Amino acid sequence: MKNEKHTIHEFDLNIIYDFFSNTARQGPGSPEETLKALSFVDGLTEKSKIADIGCGTGGQSMVLGENTPCEIIGVDVWPDFIKQFNQNAHIKNLQKRVKGIVGNMENLPFKEEELDLIWSEGAIYNIGFERGLSEWRKFLKPGGYIAVTENTWFSEVRPAEIQDFWQKAYPEIDTIPNKVAQMQKAGYLPIATYILPETIWTDYYASQNLRLEPFLKKHNGNKMVEEFIASQRYEAELFYKYKAYYGYMFYIGKKI
């Protein structure tokens, strides 16, 4: 189907929001992987401030809240995600230290050198890896850390079908050495770079799969929804076919 080649970015954002609300995570990731990445970050105290950019409903922010003594500010552009975020913080009794605010990653409401750690899982692609790393750097204290996940090519050469799909969906997708070089050029010491396990994608697609049919029923006859579902299915199908060629990586850097 022609429409299956559409990518998520081309669809109505409200529909996407609706599909991703009421899920623990809105992108690929897990508490175990958040904790692993956190293990590379030194020196956090109760005086430290963490920003979680593109936090969604805060799955990873709550893990940060439960495993550090820091103040955590989640920032997301979708007010309903932030509402759920703050409800989740209350449920976990973290509301004194973990707060969600509505904001745009292109214009963050922080002061220069205010933050000890910038976190962003499955979200920096919205501004672009290079732009995000370079624009957000000023908010970090010297010696502060950044930890982001990013879709990455595992090989120099890829089959045309997957190359074309991601080139269109996210032209900044690149290889591991190129991403590490970008991090260095943006003014960070690359501290750790590693591949997230395949299960973060398979779990993500499996959880989506359960919601696709009911979502289609809920929006019965809506062409946009049909196209959105088809695009999600196509992306998952491509993943299973070409997972040897790309995946999500954690990139952790230290401001120098």
Ligand code: SAH
């Ligand atoms: N970090 C969460 C959510 C990832 S999905 C998780 O891993 O589960 C990407 C998130 O980025 C969405 O919640 C989306 O609303 C948010 N987002 C997209 N563009 C944004 C922008 N310009 N500013 C802030 N948040 C944005």
